[in-house]
Amino acid sequence: MTDPTFGITINRSANEATTASKAQMSVVGICMPIDKAASAQQGAFDAAFPLNTCVTLNSNDTSILALCDQDGGFIDAIEGINDQLGSYQTAATLVVVRVAEGVDDAATMANITGSSVSKTGIFAFLDAGPDVGVFPRLLICPGFTKAHADGAANPVLTSLPTVANQILAQVIADGPAGLDEFTDWVEQHAGMRIIPVSGGVYATDSSGASVLRPMSPRVAGLFVRRDYENDGSPFKSVANQTVYGIIGVEKNLRFSLTDGSTEGQQILAAHGGIIVRGESGDDFSISDGGYVFIGTDNLSEESVWDQYHKVRGRDFIELTVLRTVRSYLGRYNLTTQTIQSVVNTISTICQNRQANGDILGFRVRFDADKNNASDLRAGHIYVDMQFEEAPVFKRLTVASRPYAAALDATIDEILAAQNA
Secondary structure: OOOOOOOOOOOOOOOOOOOOOOOOOOOEEEEEOOOEOOOOOHHHHHHHOOEOOEEEEEOOOHHHHOOEOOOOHHHHHHHHHHOOOOOOOOOOEEEEEEOOOOOOHHHHHHHHHOOOOOOOHHHHHHHHHHHHOOOOOEEEOOOOOOOOOOOOOOHHHHHHHHHHHHHOOEEEEEEOOOHHHHHHHHOOOOEOOEEEEEOOEEEEOOOOOEEEEOOHHHHHHHHHHHHHHOOOOOOOOOOOEEEOOOOEEOOOOOOOOOOOOOHHHHHHHOOOEEEEEOOOOOOOOOOOOOEEEEOOEOEOOOHHHOEHHHHHHHHHHHHHHHHHHHHHOOOOOOOHHHHHHHHHHHHHHHHHHHHOOOEEEEEEEEOOOOOOHHHHHOOOOOEEEEEEEOOOOOOOOOOOOOOOHHHHHHHHHHHHHHHO
8 A cells, every 4th residue: 555645644663662572481391201100101201201302291191291200300399399399389390301220320410411412311301492482490309419538529410510601500419418518519510500508308208207308499489489589580598488288308518697607608608508407496597496598509619600599680681682682683673762672671671680680780781882883784783781680688787886875875865864
C-alpha cells in the first residue's frame, strides 16, 4: 500500500527501552549414576533416563522418579533438594544426566567426568540449552567430588569448572569432613565457580535407618529457596539458613561466633561451607536449635569474586542483559535513538537490582573513549556497564566502652530534681 496523497500515515516503532528478560539461575544440574527401581521396566527406565543425555524434570514428578530406586543416591539428592523448598514452592527444576556405574568409584568418576569431544558425563550439560531448553546453573555430582588418592585432585571436580565457565554455573562440591582432610582437598582445587562444602549429613532411608548422605543437594536446595524468596534473583547468600530433612552431620564441628580457633571457623577461613547444630544454652552458637548451614565463599583466588553470591549475581545481570538486548540486533538501524534505547535498557536492569538491594550502585553509559566513527559505521557500539554487588554481612565488631557522659547526666538530673 502506498502512502495517501491527502491523509495520515502511521508507522509503528518499538525502538524503546525493552522489558528485562530474566535469566534462570536456580535450575539444578545433577550428573551421577541412577539405580533403577526393582519394579520398574528396564525399557521405561532407559527411555526416561538415557545415558549421557540431558533430561529435564521437576523434582516432584513422581511418575518419572518412581522408576528409580527409592533408597538410591539419586532419589536422596532429589529429597535433599525438596526438603529445603520454601513457602509456596512445589518443586525445583532439574536437568539430569545419568551415567553408567563403573566397577569401582574410580571408573564411575571417569564416567561422570566424561568427554568434552563426545559430550558425555558432565559435558552433556553444555548442550542442555538447545536439547532441553534450559541450562542448569547449580551443578552437583553428589558424593563423587571428594574422593582423592595419593594427594591427587578429584578428576570430576577438576573438570567441572570447565563446564561451569561455559554455561555460567556454580559447582557445589562435597568435600571431606574435618579440617585437615578438607584443607588438603581444597589445596588441590581452585576457581570462583566452585563452592566447597565440608562433610556429609545423616538422613533416613525408606526403612527409617540412618544413612550418611552428601551435603551438596541440600545446599543446592537452599539456593533454590533463597532465589525464589528474592524473585528469582541470585544475590542472596545461603549462609545462616536452616537445613531441613537431616538428623545429624558426619562430624560435629566445634563452632563459636567469637572464637576463630574453632574447627568450624577454620574451615570457613579455608573458604569452606559447614553445617552446625544450634544450641539453646550456648550464647556463642549460630542458633538456638536445628541444623544451620554456614558458608559464603567459593575457591576464587581473587578477593573481588570470593563470595559466591557476587559471582552468581554478576552472571545474572550479564545474562539478563544478553537475553534482553539481543532483540535489538539486526532489527533496528544504529541510530541515536537505538543507542539510547540500549543504554536505557541496561540502566533499567541495573536500577531494578539496586532498588532490590542486590547491588550498591551502578553506572551505564555510551563511553566516548571506546566508541569511534569506524565502529559505528560497522554497526558496533561499546556500552560501559559498571555495578558493585552488595557484600554479604559476615562479621561485626562492637566496641564496648564505658560512657562517662551518663554519669554527668545522672548528676545533673539529681541536682535538677533537688533544686525543684
